[in-house]
Amino acid sequence: MSVTTEQVRKTLARRYRAEKRFKAYGICAISIGLLALLLLFTDIIGKGYRAFYEYSVALQITFDPESLEIDDPRDLEQLQYGNYEAVVREALKARFPGVEGREDRRALTALVSTAAGYRLREMLENKPELLGQTHTLWLQLDDDADMFLKSSEAKRKTARLSDQQQTWVLELEQSNEVRAGFNHSLFTRGDSREPEQAGILGAILGSFFTMLVTLALSFPIGVAAAVYLEEFAPKNRFTDFIEVNINNLAAVPSIIFGLLGLAVFIGLFGMPRSVPLVGGLVLTLMTLPTIIISSRAAIKAVPPSIRQAAMGLGASKMQVVLQFVLPLALPGMLTGGIIGMAQALGETAPLLMIGMVAFIVELPTGAMDAATVLPVQVFLWASSPEQSFVTMTSAAIMVLMTFLITMNTLAVVMRKRLERRW
C-alpha cells in the first residue's frame, strides 16, 4: 500500500464525520425554517379560532311600550330614539331578581353587548306588531363576558370581569342560557370600538376595491411594457436605462412608494386621503416591476420559430406579437399577475402613508369612499389593548392568509396546467 493511500485512510474517518456534521447542519437549517412556519401558523390559529364563534344569552324580552318610550312603532323617529337598553335592563332584572343597587345593575347590564339594542330596533322596524309582546331572544354578550366563556378554567381567573359578574355568567352557563354560535358580525360589519360588534367586511371590501384598481392598471400596463421591452425596444442606452430602473424598482422598499403616493397623488394632485383609488395607484406602481419581469420571462419562453412562421406568412411584427406571441405567453403572464396581486394584497406600509389607517365604521361602496384594507385592519387591531381584539386580529390574519394562499396555489396550478414546455 502506498503512503498516500495510507494517509487518506487515516483521515477518512474524520472526513466522514465532517460530512455527517455538514449534512446535519443542513437538516437543522431546514428544520428551523419549517419550525418557524409551524410556530407561526399554530400561534395564529390558536389565538384566532375563537373569534369565529360567539356567545349569546337567552333573555325574555318584552317590547314594553312604556320602557321603550314608543307608542307608534311605525313612526321612524320614535323608533330611532327608543330606549332599547331599558328593555334589555328589564329583562336582566327579571332574570336576576336579587340584584339591587345602581352599581350592580350597571355591571349586570354591561354583560350584554350594546349591539343588542340595535338588533331590537331592527326587529321592531321590520315587525311593528312586536310592540307589547314578549319573546325569548338570543342576544349577543359583551366581549368581556364572551372572552370569559371562551377561556379555559385556568385563564378565567384573569378575565376582565368582576367576581360578581363571573358568578352571573357562570350561573347562565350552568343553566344553559348561553350558547355559542357562528360569529356573523365578523363577516358582515365594518370596524367598531366594541370588539363584539367589529367585523372585517369593511376591510375586505376596501381590499377588494383597492385590488380592482391595482389589477385594472398594473396588469395591462405591465404586459404592454413587457411586450415593448422584449419585442420592440431597440438595443440602446435608453432601453438599458429602463431595464435598470425596473430591476431597481422591484427592490425599492415599499414604504418609499407610500412617500411617493403621499407627495404626488395627495400633495400634488389633491386626491383625497384614505381612498382605495389612491391605494390602488400606489400599489400599481409597486407591483408593476414584478409583473413586467414575469411577463418578460413568459414572452421570452415563446420559441422564435413561432414568430418566424407567422412572419413568413406575411404578418406584421405587431400582428405576430398580438396574435401569436401574447396568447401563448398569457398563462405565464397571468401567474405573474396573480403573484403580484398577492403581494399587493398583503402590503401594509405604503397604505399607512396615504392615510388608509383611519377608523372607518361604514362599509365602503366604491373606490372613492374612505376605507381601510385587510392588512391595515390587522395592524389597527393589533395595537388595541383588548384581549378580544387580539383574537379578532388573528382571525383577520387567518382570512387574509386564506386569500393569499388561495391566490398563490392558483398561480402554481395555473403554471402547471397551462404553461407549455417547448
Place this chain on the structure above:
Amino acid sequence: MQTGQLLLILAAMIVTAFIMGRHRALQVAQPLGGIRHLRSLPFYYAMRSAIWCALPALIVLVFWLVFDQTLIRIMVLDSLPAELQPVDGAARNLMLSQIGNVASGALPRDFVDAAVANAAGRLNQLQSISAMAMAVVVIVLAMVGGAWAWLRVSARMPAREQVERVLLVIFMLCAVLAVVTTVGIVFSVLFESIRFFGQVPITDFLFGLNWSPQMALRADQVASEGAFGAVPLFAGTLLISAIALIVAVPVGLMSAIYLAEYAHSKVRSFAKPALEVLAGVPTVVYGFFAALTVAPFIRDVGQSLGLSVASESALAAGLVMGIMLIPFVSSLSDDVITAVPRAMRDASLGLGATRSETIKKVIFPAALPGIMGGILLAASRAIGETMIVVMAAGLAANLTANPLQAVTTITVQIVTLLTGDQEFDSAKTLAAFALGLMLFITTLLMNVVALHIVKKYREQYE
C-alpha cells in the same frame, strides 16, 4: 354628471366609432371589388376610428380629473375677501375643509362667516360647471375625433400602419412609466428633503446623536426645537438588520445547500414550497407574531435568567425579520448554487472529495459572488422592512448596541411622523421625507451593486 356615467357614454361612443369605421371601410371597398382592394383589413379601419374617438377624449378627461380640484380650490380661495385670506398652509387647509364642509351640507351655513358661506356656494357652483364642461368637452372631442376618422377612410390609407404606430407608442409609454416612477420618487423625497435641510442643517441630521422630533406647541415652550439627529436611527436600523441577517443567512444558505445537494426529491418537493409559504406571509403578520408572541417570550426568558429585557427589544424584531428573510436568502442562493456547472462538481467528486468538501471548496467559492449579491439584496430588504419594526420595535431613539434594549429604525420614524393628519410643511413631516431619501439612496446603492454582482456572476457561467 358623474364621471362613471361619462365613461360609460364614452365607451358606447368608442364602440359606435369602431362599428361605423368598419362599415365605412366595407362601403369603400365594395365598388372596388372587395376588401382585398383596401390597403388594410377593415378591422384596422375600425380600430383607427375607435382610437381617434377615444384617445383625445381620454387624454383630456384624465388631465381634467387630475387638475380640476386644484384649480377650483385656488379660484375659491381667491374669491374670499382679503381679511379672510389664509396666511399659511395649515390655515389654508383648515379654510378649505371648512368651505368643503359647508358646501357638502355637513356644516350649516349660519355657523360660519357669510364670506365663507358664499365661498362654499361658489365651490358648489364651480364644481357643477366643471363637471358639465368636462362632459361637454369630452363628448364633443370624441364625436369630432370619431367623425374625422370616419370621413378620412379611403382605400389607400395605411390604417394598419397607423394603428400599429399608436399601439407601439402606448407600449413604449407603459415601459417608460418605470422611469417616471423612479423620477417621481426621487423628486418627491428630494424636494421635501431640501426644504427640511433648509430648516435643519444637513450635518445636524447626519451626525446628530439626539433624535426627538417633537415640535413646540407654543413658541415659548422649553426645548421648543425638536432635535433631528438621525444617528440613533441609523444605528437601530443596522442593529435590527444585523440580527436578522445573522439568523437568515446561515439558515437560508444551509437550507439551499441541503435542498440542492442532499435532499431526497420527496423531501425537496415538500420543503421547498413550505419555505415559499414563509415568503408569502404578509409582513404585518410577522409584525403581529413578533409583537405578541416572540417579544413577550424573549422578555420572560430574559427575566428568568435575570436579564433586563425591554418589551420591545431589538432582538425580537430582528429574529422575526430573520425568519422572514430565510426563504428570500434560500431561493437566491439556490439559483446561484444550481447555476454552478455540473462539470466542476463531477471533477471534484471524481478526485475523491466528499460531498461536503466539494460544496465547501469548489461550489461555494464559485458561487460566492452570487451569494454575496443575494445577501446584499436581503440586507437592503431588511433595512427597508417596515411593518415588523413598526409593530415590534420601539419608538424611543436609543443609541445602543445591546439587542435586549428597544431601538427605533428609519422606517418606524417615517411611519410615526407621517401617520395621522398633519400639516404638510412642518419640520416633523419634512423629516420623514429626509429619512425616506436616506433609505432610498442606501437601498438603491445596495441594489445596484447586488444586481451588478449577480448579473456578472451569471454571465460567467453562461
